[in-house]
Amino acid sequence: MEGRGISQAVIRRLPRYYRYLGELLEDGVERISSNDLSKRMKVTASQIRQDLNNFGGFGQQGYGYNVKYLYTEIGKILGLDRKHNMIIIGAGNLGQALANYAAFERSGFVTKGLFDVNPTLAGITVRGIEIRMMDEIKSFIKNNDIEIAVLTIPKAKAISVANMLVENGIRAIWNFAHTDLNLPENIVVENVHLSESLMRLSYNVLRYKETHQEDK
Amino acid sequence: MEGRGISQAVIRRLPRYYRYLGELLEDGVERISSNDLSKRMKVTASQIRQDLNNFGGFGQQGYGYNVKYLYTEIGKILGLDRKHNMIIIGAGNLGQALANYAAFERSGFVTKGLFDVNPTLAGITVRGIEIRMMDEIKSFIKNNDIEIAVLTIPKAKAISVANMLVENGIRAIWNFAHTDLNLPENIVVENVHLSESLMRLSYNVLRYKETHQEDK
DNA sequence: TAGATTGTTAATCGATTAACAATC
DNA sequence: TAGATTGTTAATCGATTAACAATC
Structure with a gap:
């Protein structure tokens, strides 16, 4: 089955946002800007804002995102509030x-x-x-x-x-x-x-070796 | 590490080609066209030809691809000929x-x-x-x-x-x-x-339910 | 109010698909 | 040779990034 509307590329990233927000929550962080989050996650702030805005405006101008609220909302989107x-x-x-x-x-x-x-x-x-x-x-x-x-x-x-x-x-x-x-x-x-998955890993090991052969 | 040159999108598909070719080989199929393979794999023939041509011309005009040869070559690309x-x-x-x-x-x-x-x-x-x-x-x-x-x-x-x-x-x-x-x-x-992975599954279940609620 | 940062539109980039000339 | 099918270029589509006006 393919999801309509929101692209699977976005959905693939959602659980990772959820994981990072969970860690921030554990660390007692109350709010975070897309810019700060982007540095931690090594993605662009623009992508974070675009991704989240597929589901609604969870942030606030001049403030950023409330960690606990955003964590809960993404959890709901992912269906983690159900059994x-x-x-x-x-x-x-x-x-x-x-x-x-x-x-x-x-x-x-x-x-x-x-x-x-x-x-x-x-x-x-x-x-x-x-x-x-x-x-x-x-x-x-x-x-x-x-x-x-x-x-x-x-x-x-x-x-x-x-x-x-x-x-x-x-x-x-x-x-x-x-x-x-x-x-x-x-x-x-x-x-x-x-x-x-193991084959992709193997491919990437091989490719790295090849492209760096000449260094020796 | 990110692979240079060939995109990870292509590499992600490579093991799947390998799997299908392995099955064709087991079934005793000698040759296959990108068109026939595309129907089995539910991708476009164009994508198959583009993907393979990143690594070389494995096919032959008017004939298609030799299954055994292509299987072996993709295996080598993936590093499966090594320990x-x-x-x-x-x-x-x-x-x-x-x-x-x-x-x-x-x-x-x-x-x-x-x-x-x-x-x-x-x-x-x-x-x-x-x-x-x-x-x-x-x-x-x-x-x-x-x-x-x-x-x-x-x-x-x-x-x-x-x-x-x-x-x-x-x-x-x-x-x-x-x-x-x-x-x-x-x-x-x-x-x-x-x-x-389980969260993505959960998301997709939920989304399907929602979009079909009105059917009831 | 001034500064910060979102939400969103526009621009760019990359990936996929279509088309077709080359050639077996 | 005629038909089939590749390899490859060009066109399209979608995803990512940049930019900035809106607004807290």
């Missing part, structure tokens, strides 16, 4: 690592269940979350108001499982499988392709 | 999950060691990789020709650890900590901020 129930499909290392990560809950993302095909995992709990078998998934989604499914399964199964999830009312998929899902336009997909 | 030795700092759930993920090795990314501050983990092995204490890290980097460090530690320690790693010769950091690192310009940093 989002999740299930994790695939209770392997990555699935369990994500289930164990308690910090998501502080932002409202609550993992309600873990699912796997491996019967030896059935009934085991991770941070109090039970691992269930796949045949329970449909009723579980209905009974627990699940909005987001986290896909941490091998790519071979990912597409068919994703389709099944969508048929059963899942609104969004956080996809860690190494494949594209091609779901209906109304389903939100956020991909985390770790191997591709 | 990259890695260490993982932080042997918690995520660090261990990444260590367990054998597929990275097939692309040349070899995890040589796992490091943690928790003494109860010392000596434990994950997929044959020993967990070591932090005081061994400096000599380990030197003796094992380590290029990449994977940071899976809490953000409080991330910046100081990153600086220490750079002082000891690390060239690139795959950063899973929820903070920006601000390292010297010659160090490659690839961030994987999972909580920010």
Whole structure:
């Protein structure tokens, strides 16, 4: 799904603003100008003002932005003032690592269940979350108001499982499988392709070495 | 570090081309035109040709691209024809999950060691990789020709650890900590901020709901 | 009031798409 | 040779930055 109106380039930056404002808040900073923030974040002040003004005038001329207010407002924009129930499909290392990560809950993302095909995992709990078998998934989604499914399964199964999830009312998929899902336009997909991230890193290392070879 | 010459927008797409070409190769497809590939990947044929031509003329008029050749060439561009030795700092759930993920090795990314501050983990092995204490890290980097460090530690320690790693010769950091690192310009940093990814997902779910409220 | 800083319009820059001549 | 499809230039589109009037 593609967001209309506000560009994904802006949305990609929002969580980073949120993070910096959270740190300022912790440090007891009350207000900040786009100029000061731009220096900390290493972006232009113009971009900050443009980005924020997509959502409303959060600042005040001559004063800047109130840190606490802006933090709260961006949180609302990102949907962090609501609860989002999740299930994790695939209770392997990555699935369990994500289930164990308690910090998501502080932002409202609550993992309600873990699912796997491996019967030896059935009934085991991770941070109090039970691992269930796949045949329970449909009723579980209905009974627990699940909005987001986290896909941490091998790519071979990912597409068919994703389709099944969508048929059963899942609104969004956080996809860690190494494949594209091609779901209906109304389903939100956020991909985390770790191997591709590692390849970009590798490319940049290589390129740096090459461009500096002549220095030796 | 920012790559010069070729834009990061292009580099971001490169691993995806590689993935699709790998699948075509597995399916026994010998050649493909930019037009056919564009339909599969849901991008424009023009973009594919432009992207590839940043690196050279891999195609042939009237024929298209040889799948195997292009796959190999993109692999080389991404540095997948070389070995990259890695260490993982932080042997918690995520660090261990990444260590367990054998597929990275097939692309040349070899995890040589796992490091943690928790003494109860010392000596434990994950997929044959020993967990070591932090005081061994400096000599380990030197003796094992380590290029990449994977940071899976809490953000409080991330910046100081990153600086220490750079002082000891690390060239690139795959950063899973929820903070920006601000390292010297010659160090490659690839961030994987999972909580920010989840926030973007949340934003897009919310926006979809809002824009379709009136339908009810 | 004077100074600071936003919100917003206009200018620039870069990335994407379209078009087509070159050529296999 | 005729048809297909690339490589590449030109046109368009969108995102970023600069500038400044509005206003706290």
